[in-house]
Amino acid sequence: MLNYEYQLEEILDISGVDIGRCMKCGRCSASCPSYDEMEHRPHQFITYLARGDVAALLESDALWQCLACFSCVQRCPRDVKPANLIEAVRLAAIRPKGAEFLTVEEVEAKFAPDMPQQLLVAAFRKYMR
């Protein structure tokens, strides 16, 4: 658990998000185009982190299903920036593996073939040199 405490701190630090501001309105999830694919929904990233359950998020594919379209960030009335938070959780997932970047093989393994191109492009832009 100690490890996760550190990671929680790191996630909040990287994202710059104040999860305490969230008032659980659900505007983020209501705006999310990947909602149905995600095991944990955007608003749950905040509730999970609020109770320190980093493990559930790190182990879930939901992490990789965010399209980074930033609708949630644009519409959140509390300026919580859920997409930034998900991005930070991704980094927390990648960093312990000793690599800052995704490999092509890993990407292929992680993503279903029917996923949008945009998602792959976004992922490459973030995790490839």
Place this chain on the structure above:
Amino acid sequence: MEKIGVFICHCGSNIKATVDADAVIKEIRGITGVAFAAQYPYMCAKAGQSLIEAAIRDNSLDGIVVAACSPRMHEATFRKVAESAGLNPYMVEIANIREHCSWIHRDGGEATVKAVELTRAAIAKVRLNAPLFPEENSVVKRALVIGGGIAGIQAALDIAEAGFEVDLVETTPSIGGKMAQLDKTFPTLDCSACILTPKMVDCASHDKINILTYSQIEKIEGFVGNFTATIRKKARSVCMEKCTGCGDCWNKCPVKKIPDEFNTGLSNRTAIYIPFAQALPLVPAIDREHCIKFKTGKCGLCQTVCQPGAIDFELQDEFATEKYGAIVVATGFEVIELGKFGEFGYDNPDVITSMEFERITHGAGPTGGELVRLSDGRKPKSITFIQCVGSRDITERGKPYCSKICCMYTAKHSILIKDKYPDIDVNIFYIDMRTPGKAYDEFYRRSEEDFGVRYIKGQVGRVMDMGDHLAISGVDLLDNVKLELKTDMVILATAIQPATGIKPLASMLSASIDTNNFMTEAHAKLRPVESPTAGVFLAGAAQGPKDIPETVGQAGAAAAKVIGLLAKDILLSNPCTATVDINSCNGCSLCGLVCPYGAISYGPTKVDEFGYKTLERISHVNQALCLGCGACVVACPSGAMNLLGYTNLQLQAEVDALCLMNSDR
């Protein structure tokens, strides 16, 4: 030789448990000027007060220090005691050895040392105290109520009933305000106009109330009891005395395409118009911006058809100047603009605000009370409400506060729909349902339990125009599922904000507004209807979002405060005000810039400097306006400003007393 009395209070065990009162007395007795020292369990009790009073008389004391609780608690008490013993009440100083000492220290030794220090500082100050005498000001027995909505109407009625003259100023051509636009009221569902219009009529027929519609405040000067307001009476172009309100003019007016403000722009009005059928006064006004006569010089049809000859295109704005003893600000609210909320598709005619829904469901509204889609006139099969649109939103799009009234009016709207059309499917997306208030929660529950309204805990991400219907993409957080709904009409519970014009009005009144432009009250709990500026009172949504019962209650409270003020013949001012040393002042204007109450003015003053007499531009403090905040004292670069009762010398003496003690140790 000064004779100072020092009184140490135990406050039961509040002070005594930590501070050694005997040791304090022993230390204090040795200080120059201290002629008397005593201690007592409760100085504020009757016996404690008698002890002080007797000590002042018996020892001919000329200043006293009470070492007790915060001066906020009992300074006034001990000043009264001094006064009854024949001592000027401003020769009293309080050393706060409770909140500042005994309550915050565990160690009795340290606390005792600090209590001695604080008392010693107060003694050093009281030695420089001078007797102060409050000024007397007369009170003008007339009130000004700004805003003719239900808040202003109620305040005006209550003040007038007490026998005082009231001027009720309203910017639109009729009193009535937002309440006149509403269809029904929660939680009883009685018709808004039916309960409002009798009050409007009471106002108009009251011989103590003078209604000034189509008017606005231009300037306010003065201070509590003696305000002077300049009111611009906009040219109505219709003679109030001659007009009978027959309606010939507005029926004949050829300009018919002006968005009707009263119907939230959902219908059109003419250039000469009354806002609504029960308008009061029932005298139309010509909207000169849109009138053909004023734009091109031709037309004048209204003048031709007017039997009594009331139309007068030559009328000009008039200015009235009147004196008032008290002012009530009741300027109300307005709905925010939704331009920044693109995701809700407000540009679609079937996506409306709750205020627009009030007009649609109103029998005298743009659809004659028929619930239809504005796009195609079809009766909706499904209606979706979205709560908190722009409320509780800390981004630049919205307002950070809860608009307070939306949960209840949405429950009301849902009941109104279901009552008339049980077949319409009603969904409400909410974040939190907030329905405190008498019979409020029961009302909201009825909408779900008796009327079958579906409440969905969650929000809507997007409203899309699908041609013949709207598609809603929302989320149900309790079931954690996405909802893709087809609906025919979307009603947005839009945030409310203070009416435009509140900012310049607040600065005219030297009254403060908060970060959301709501008027600030003098104390959030204990002085909720008073502004920090003496003589200015608050009623209704100008002070914060409020529903009708609360507004009426607050307006009555504000009226009671006004009546209490106007009932006095003389007002005593607080003598602890700023004062100018005319020999040091160079007229730089800094003090005037920082003064929050507009109490400082400048003018040529005769200055006698060592026999050399000149006229110089010197700052002048209006004692009646000054509240003694001390901002000017801090701002003054030449040390010319002093706060009576807290002069620079007195404060320096306190600091010296504290510092000397510390260097001794």
